[in-house]
Amino acid sequence: MTSQIFPSDVQQSLDLAGIFVFALSGGLLAVRKNMDIFGICVLAEATALGGGVIRDLVIGATPVAAFSNFGYFVTPLAAALVVFFLHPEVERINRAVQTLDALGLGLFCVTGTAKAHDYGLGAVAAIALGMVTAAGGGVIRDVLAGEIPSLLRWDREIYAVPALVGAALVAALIGANRLTGATGTAAALTAFGLRMLALRYGWRAPRAWHRNGSRTSEE
Structure with a gap:
């Protein structure tokens, strides 16, 4: 299977690291919106797992990985607790969080595209789902928080475009074997x-x- 790009233990570790960082960004937004612990957990879970859930539902990979892998579901809760108790400290290292978030973006656009291909999708659809895997959770996070999704706002640095480029490269690599x-x-x-x-x-x-x-x- 092309979706198993890395050894399984490495893949698991990378996935959990990406999920944790995505969850941090969801939890931080919940704090800024003055949400309680439940809201922090919900936004952390949605941000970390939302893109993968959408992808798995579209390709019919059920039960989705977010719920069949215990580590995937629990890791965002751990990140939510970190934000709940240490959010001032996490805010202060926001640049580092953004860097790790970018790493997660790169990882998930690659693995998402490869998994979509494994389930029989063509190159264009696989690229789209690769981008959704990487950026979909952020869209769900922003919608739940009552904001225009960041990737749709002109005044935010490009986010979906790097994911789209990464996904397109993967599709090209798959096509060339x-x-x-x-x-x-x-x-x-x-x-x-x-x-x-x-x-x-x-x-x-x-x-x-x-x-x-x-x-x-117009601004």
Whole structure:
């Protein structure tokens, strides 16, 4: 199976690390929204597992991994407790959290695309689900918190685009029968690098243009 890009124990460790960091971002948003412990746990779970749940439901991989793997379900709860007790400290290392989040983005767009391919989807659909795996949890988090999803906002650095690039690279590697641990890692690092460059230089996706060719000026 192409979705098993890395050895199983390595894959498990990487998945849990990515899930933990995604859950931290969900928990931090819950704190900013003045939610209680239950709300913190819900946003942590939704952020960490939402994209994978959507992917597994679409491809028919049931029961979904988020509920069939005990570690996947419990890890966001551990992150929620960290945020509940130590959120000021976590906020202070937000740059490190963003870096780890970018690593998780790269990992999940790769493994999500490969798993979708294993279940018979074509390249375009697999790429789309790879992006959803990486970014879908953040969309669910923002919707639950009553915000416009970050990846749809022009004033936020690009997030879905790096995931899309990473997923497209994986699809191309699968098509060329070249997807291995090394090439999969390279695709994940490409998505990671694009996200970090976006954070460093404030890269944003273009907004709509007027019909006369000038860009919109509305904020």
